[in-house]
Amino acid sequence: MKTKRPTVRDVAREAGVSYQTVSRVINNDTHVSPATRERVMAAIESIGFRPNRAAQIFQTERSHTIEAVIFYGGFNRFLFEMAHTAHQLGYHFSISAISEDEFISSLDSASSRFVDGLLLIPMVELNVTYDDLQRLTDGIPVVQIGAPLGANIPSVIYAQSLGARLATQHLIDLGHRRIAEITGPALNYDARDRHLGYRDTLRDNGIPAGQSIAGDYSLESGYQAMATLVESGEPLTAVFVANDSMAMGALTALRERGISVPDDISIVGFDDIPEAAHFVPALTTVRQDFNLMGKTAIEYLVRLIEDEGAPIQQTVLHPKLVVRGSTAPPRT
Amino acid sequence: MKTKRPTVRDVAREAGVSYQTVSRVINNDTHVSPATRERVMAAIESIGFRPNRAAQIFQTERSHTIEAVIFYGGFNRFLFEMAHTAHQLGYHFSISAISEDEFISSLDSASSRFVDGLLLIPMVELNVTYDDLQRLTDGIPVVQIGAPLGANIPSVIYAQSLGARLATQHLIDLGHRRIAEITGPALNYDARDRHLGYRDTLRDNGIPAGQSIAGDYSLESGYQAMATLVESGEPLTAVFVANDSMAMGALTALRERGISVPDDISIVGFDDIPEAAHFVPALTTVRQDFNLMGKTAIEYLVRLIEDEGAPIQQTVLHPKLVVRGSTAPPRT
DNA sequence: TGTAAAATTGTGAACAGTCACACATGGTAT
């Protein structure tokens, strides 16, 4: 029961001009009087017209699209793996890299481009509901990578708080009792869930919360945060760092101060990036497989596209702890 | 003087069937007799028909495209930056991630998708000339990222051999005379040019070439290569490693063997990835700005698209040496 | 062999824009 999209002719009728004039307006043609343009714009707005990009490309033989041809190989794994999976399933893969304020407009133009499915990879909390999304995108299937656990939206996530629990419990099991934390950015829900997992694990073990310093997931911020932590003078024997990049920065900060890892302080990271095994010392961390997440998300999205009845679900992948050399029992 | 593309009707005339039958064939519809299908396929082949994807999308309202919506932020910088630049210039950005054998088919379907421009990011030598490319893509503008210096193709490159020269000369200036090398994959022209820069610099300084071990740019291969190098027993005081990832692996291999960097052996890398400053010791390396390269390439591509007369050129960016803690004069 | 069913093939129309051109109006230079 899909009502058909309004066309230039509908707009023309509404605005009392010819369809050609509407065409001129949507192409920012000169030779349209300001008054007429105004009227057409109002009509477009009022009936919710979106130009049919396929028809435009068909007619003009121009798509305004640039395609990057990349050979399968080891770099830029995440986006790359998704593109590859999409291709294997018979879909083209395009990227819309936007700032947060372009979010809405990007979604609502998707339907005019006949995008079959959208993959959302937000890094901050989206304050839109699934219903909002559906309305914005005109019902185009959406799968989100990374979302709060239990969120009512088709999504693929790693259980962040579980990962944080594994990391924190590992420290506790080693005998640590003064465990600080370097968190990710506050608006990021992965970061928040990692924080909660850390906090709850301490609480469940009857251990008081340690200091918590906020970073932004960047190498530099990890370096800064660790410096702050050390210079605060607060006693601590272990730090849970919310991602591996920050952990790398943290290790540098400790090394510069002559503090030994893991003898003086144990460090646990999160993500298990390929470099983690080569940090000094090799980093104990929580493994998430981004490629798997991307692949799973694409496959699910294609299922949603091709099977109307496919259920809304959240796929929760379980991270696991990888113990290496950056953790040890505290000095006695 | 563009001859217009053949359509289903042209194919139909050629094959002696109706256009609808042609449509059935290109959509893999059942209900077409094998003989007819065969005949239509031959006709398609013979007149070089490619379905007009815009018309298909227009008609079916399905694009077979998945779009990833990514927020501007620090991750996956390279593709991301290009997508962002393209958007700012009014273009959509899509990725075609292919294996080498899909290369040709990907290029020749580009014209049927009305892609306005192609960005080639090969990681191995392409054995096609610019003319071949132009013919394959039906004249669609192409810009290649990374190519041999002086190649006759629109391209944006970093002067790889210059970078290698800077690195090697730095080692020589410090007093090193036994300088080995860990190279990238042999088929990669960046890797080859880095090797040549290294070789020529030694030659120009009248220093005999050191050992050369091939890696594949991966962390692991750097680790392996350095292990091999050390265990060969050949005396050496410095190693030029063809990229930072391998250098990281190399540092690990040395550390495991109790060999001190830079006291026993100096190491120079290539790329200056963000992590390089946090290696132990911080890595002396050659800086290339990938974002700049991506941005430059997109801007040039758009110029080629929008201005027929824009000249074919190769933009050569100059890398620079970043000296950190992994290099020092050799032990006396 | 007849007849229904299935398989194969063909015809007309529709999709939503843009292009080329036509036309009307009003201002300006001669």
Add this chain to the structure above:
DNA sequence: ATACCATGTGTGACTGTTCACAATTTTACA
């Protein structure tokens, strides 16, 4: 005043494909 031009607007034709349906041929089976 006349011719010319710029501006603003409208009309008809066209793009290449697929859909719905019709027509024809072949197959299956009583």
